[in-house]
Amino acid sequence: MTRYQRLAGLLAERIEQGLYQSGERLPSVRILSTEHGVSISTVQQAYHLLEERQLIAPQPRSGYFVTPRKAEPPVPALTRPAQRPVEITQWDAVLELLNARQEKDILQLGSGMPDLNQPTLKPLWKIMSRLGQQQDVRMLNYDNIYGVPELREQIARLAIDGGCHLTPDDIVITTGCHEALSVSIRAICQPGDIVAVESPTFHGTMQSLRGFGIKAIEIPTDSGTGISLEALELALEQWPIKAVVVVPNCNNPLGFIMPESRKRALLALAQRFDVAIVEDDVYGELAYEYPRPVTIKSFDDDGRVLLCSSFSKTVAPGLRVGWVVPGRYLDRVLHMKYIVTGSTATQTQMAAAEFVRQGHYPAHLRRMRQYYQRNLEIFTHWVRHFFPCGICVTRPQGGFLMWIELPEAFDAVKLNKALQEAKLQIAVGSLFSASGKYRNCLRLSYAQPFTERTGKALEILGAAVERAMERCGLSVHAGPSHEQEGRVSERE
Amino acid sequence: MTRYQRLAGLLAERIEQGLYQSGERLPSVRILSTEHGVSISTVQQAYHLLEERQLIAPQPRSGYFVTPRKAEPPVPALTRPAQRPVEITQWDAVLELLNARQEKDILQLGSGMPDLNQPTLKPLWKIMSRLGQQQDVRMLNYDNIYGVPELREQIARLAIDGGCHLTPDDIVITTGCHEALSVSIRAICQPGDIVAVESPTFHGTMQSLRGFGIKAIEIPTDSGTGISLEALELALEQWPIKAVVVVPNCNNPLGFIMPESRKRALLALAQRFDVAIVEDDVYGELAYEYPRPVTIKSFDDDGRVLLCSSFSKTVAPGLRVGWVVPGRYLDRVLHMKYIVTGSTATQTQMAAAEFVRQGHYPAHLRRMRQYYQRNLEIFTHWVRHFFPCGICVTRPQGGFLMWIELPEAFDAVKLNKALQEAKLQIAVGSLFSASGKYRNCLRLSYAQPFTERTGKALEILGAAVERAMERCGLSVHAGPSHEQEGRVSERE
The missing domain is CATH 3.40.640.10 (Type I PLP-dependent aspartate aminotransferase-like (Major domain))
Structure with missing residues (x-):
């Protein structure tokens, strides 16, 4: 373990233990450098690592702050589709998703494309x-x-x-x-x-x-x-x-x-x-x-x-x-x-x-696994950060796709239409059901590098979800969907 | 038109008019050169061109001879398939044809592969x-x-x-x-x-x-x-x-x-x-x-x-x-x-x-058209030369596939099996019928360059067809299949 990794580990522990509290400003690089007897660059590297892990976030001209954390949203419950054979519909919606692939200026959060720039x-x-x-x-x-x-x-x-x-x-x-x-x-x-x-x-x-x-x-x-x-x-x-x-x-x-x-x-x-x-x-x-x-x-x-x-x-x-x-x-x-x-x-x-x-x-695969896993951490963090309460989020064990379940009354098809203006696209849950179930769900891809634009996109998406939920009369401060199952998610 | 092309044209005309008869030895290069006041190499080029057109053929150490010609075999008559909808069979035979593609040492006269070496x-x-x-x-x-x-x-x-x-x-x-x-x-x-x-x-x-x-x-x-x-x-x-x-x-x-x-x-x-x-x-x-x-x-x-x-x-x-x-x-x-x-x-x-x-x-296409058309001429010539009478042959107007119809009793499936030993493969006619009709037909490809091996293959194929026809008790000297339609083909 290098010096900066040790320092990052120590700081992470302090954050976990609440010595540095959620939203609190962290000591300046100079102060930490003196305190721990390490170089300025070591502290910077440690902060960079913590930033990558989403434990802290920089604010321009004011230093690093402990990232405010919400409780982990629950995972979706066992699905309950119709228990009988059905004819499959939804082709039009699939075609829409496919056609959007070609629009270069749309940020495609819904597509199954891997990252090809490694x-x-x-x-x-x-x-x-x-x-x-x-x-x-x-x-x-x-x-x-x-x-x-x-x-x-x-x-x-x-x-x-x-x-x-x-x-x-x-x-x-x-x-x-x-x-x-x-x-x-x-x-x-x-x-x-x-x-x-x-x-x-x-x-x-x-x-x-x-x-x-x-x-x-x-x-x-x-x-x-x-x-x-x-x-x-x-x-x-x-x-x-x-x-x-x-x-x-x-x-x-x-x-x-x-x-x-x-x-x-x-x-x-x-x-x-x-x-x-x-x-x-x-x-x-x-x-x-x-x-x-x-x-x-x-x-x-x-x-x-x-x-x-x-x-x-x-x-x-x-x-x-x-x-x-x-x-x-x-x-x-x-x-x-x-x-x-x-x-x-x-x-x-x-x-x-x-x-x-x-x-x-094998080398490529190793890299991609690590890359997607790290992207998942970043992505999960920001979804938790920007999305309202009352959602369920999967914990993917591989790949680069995340499934978000919103309250029943939510309509992701409408949401997707509303996102067009912001040049954003998600995959609507109903694509994944033979009979158009899961309109209240969406699939997001975290395959592409997490950029400022991705962060902005998640912010827009989260806000749109929140507005839509409010319009539906759904509480955005306590999870309504699985309350009865005792899986409430709340802001800290 | 170059000098040698003019000379070749003149000679071709003489052959057509019967001044040089079928099977006759042509004048030596030296004699022609003197007669027409052109160089030896011009005569050689002209002879080469006529050889390509199959009008003449060289015999080792004895010069060029006018190619013996048989009458053109007739074209196949209008086909007469069953006039009702049928379930399609023949997959096994198709698979056999596909699998043979991979056997490098088999000369595939039946496949639809174009020539890729131009x-x-x-x-x-x-x-x-x-x-x-x-x-x-x-x-x-x-x-x-x-x-x-x-x-x-x-x-x-x-x-x-x-x-x-x-x-x-x-x-x-x-x-x-x-x-x-x-x-x-x-x-x-x-x-x-x-x-x-x-x-x-x-x-x-x-x-x-x-x-x-x-x-x-x-x-x-x-x-x-x-x-x-x-x-x-x-x-x-x-x-x-x-x-x-x-x-x-x-x-x-x-x-x-x-x-x-x-x-x-x-x-x-x-x-x-x-x-x-x-x-x-x-x-x-x-x-x-x-x-x-x-x-x-x-x-x-x-x-x-x-x-x-x-x-x-x-x-x-x-x-x-x-x-x-x-x-x-x-x-x-x-x-x-x-x-x-x-x-x-x-x-x-x-x-x-x-x-x-x-x-x-366009340049490639132009070349391929000419190349296939020339191959067709050569191929037709040798099919006529080596195959017995009693067959019908198509006159392709494009592409690189020829269809040969043999008398009804003929079995091309058996023929194909017999050809395996000689490392030859044809496409059996029954592949081209829903119900396995056209067992008496075969499809040949003339896409590949005509080499000595191709010539040999057509000779083997022609002989095999002749033997098979004789075994079936079919005349190989007068076309039996379409006799009644007045489309007899005979040796000259």
Whole structure:
């Protein structure tokens, strides 16, 4: 531990213990330097560290102050979706979200884009440039329907971290995780079938179901432990469900990692009712815990789990390189892949394979995990700071997405419209429900670097939420939504 | 015209007029040089040109001989598929064809791969390498669901050649023409619907129908003028057909260009019965006629034509850059694109856009048209030379695919198996029928440079066909299949 880290630790302890109180001005750099016998720059570094951790905040020309703290808002309660299969709606709202991607001047707090400006991505550019120079004609030609062999080798190697022992032939490359999910669902289901999903669930999955004429039954889901196995069991008993689609690791949008025991129990349930599991692991490598959590696929002994993933969240979505490990559904998955795209772009596959083979992937992943985790801390702090009471906030265990639940009467669709003027965009909760539930929720991304603009955006967003809540006649000083459950959040 | 071209023209004329007869030895280079007062090298160049045109052939150590010519085999008659909607089969056979792509030592005469070793593709490599150096972060990010704007601009520009006046917003980029077709079909049809197709028709389209649970009704098709409008009209009267899928320009596999009047008539028919037209134009730019033939889309005044294409046959299939002009079905097409792949790889789109923008595309296209047309001449010559009588051969008007029809009793599936030993592969005709018709047909590609190996392959193939026909008790000296139609082909 360096000198400035020791000093920062000491100061943090004092703040925790209330020696320096919330909102109080901290001693000047000069005074601390004398007091602790360290250089001015050491004190400055310590203050900088505490600032990063959001324990203190500078005020221009007056020094550092202890950040005022509110109580941690509670996490959302177990969701309570309609317990019957429904036709999926919400496409218009999804399209709106997608179209906003292109408007450069809009700050997109709702999108699932990773940060693409990290130095650990630099080797990828080099690789792409070199591939152009090498003029390997394979790059221009149709790819194998399974995908480029060297890429499948690398993915088999990476899968070990998630507990899977695969050969390259177990893997089918797809045009992003999107295609992986889409071909998996279509490989298992016919139009009119029913699929069980977590609630809330990724809108892309839901729209795939919709596109294929499949109904969704939304299963109550806990923001800490995932899909309710009890509710799922009931649904499996009651309805002819064909498959369960889950995002058990670093769930989108709730951020949980399903405990290993529950993963095993989910698989046992699937075996008992003989249904397939589509496991979306696209954020799994971004878990903040190390080693990364295992996949349900790692326990799969009868090939009923279709593991879907991609490099879109970990490396770059523009590559459109994903994959599926389809188990017993290999033939059907190949057919579905053939009919939707034929094959995946060859060059981007070769680039991804080379990025992993040359060893750049683990370093990049390590950096991204730390970066997103730190962003989460900053983000959580400012959400707590700017948002009114009466909200619930998830505690993501990986990835870069946060889910905020506002009181029932709140309308995030209206909020999003109101934010247009301020050039802000959030992802409205109703996108994540088959039937347009969760209009009172929003998904925020903390993937992008936290800048002054982000801070300002959260301030505007918080104020807008507060105004909207007041208009709805909702108290913004005590949490109304989960009061009855004893999970009140209050300002200190 | 240069000196050697003039000389070659003169000699060609003499051969045509029978002054030099079939199989006759031509004068030596020295004699011709003296006779015409030109240099030895001029005569050699002229002979080389005639050799390329297959009018003469060298024999080691004995000079040049007039190539023996057989009568042109007839073209296939109007096809006669079953006139009712059928479920599509043949996936296993398609998969076999796809898997063979990867076996480097197999000479693939059946595949739809273009030639990728032409010098006019060089700028594409440079562009790809430069894109890597530029490090434009857009390359790594999710693309707009419509596709990269600058690419759509270029495609709108190119579409003018096919008679379409589009804006970039009329175009949706897809992951190859495969996705364009797939999303178009799915945008129009529901499972259980019926779609009319040319017979034979591209197996990818057929498998897409199969994957979506759509039935196909195969319409009789003429190898010179395309789908029979009369038969189509009958089918439209009799069945609740939702859409017609056609490849009117440089048809795959028959090679015809539908006359403009028939294109208009097809559209009128579609309007009368209120069905959509999915127009696959993927080979349209490779027409040997100049300017290129117009698309049906160019006459479309009520948005019912979905024009599908890509750079896969003209530039490079590995890019996976295609597009659809979906007319009134835009919203549905966007939804379908979103659910199957979300977006297309950004980098390859940017590379394609730059290739066109910098002006390399017309030069490349010009070269490829000439190259394929010359290859067709060589190929036709050797097919005529090595194949027995009793076959029908198409006269492709563009692209690089030839369709050979053998007598009914012939089994191309067995032939393909027998060819494995010789490391040869053809595309079996039954792939191109929903119900496995055309087992007596084969599709050959003449995209790759004609080498000694190709010649040898055609010799083996011709001999195998001859043996198989003899085993079936079919005459190989007079065409049995279309005798009754007065279209006998005989050796001279």
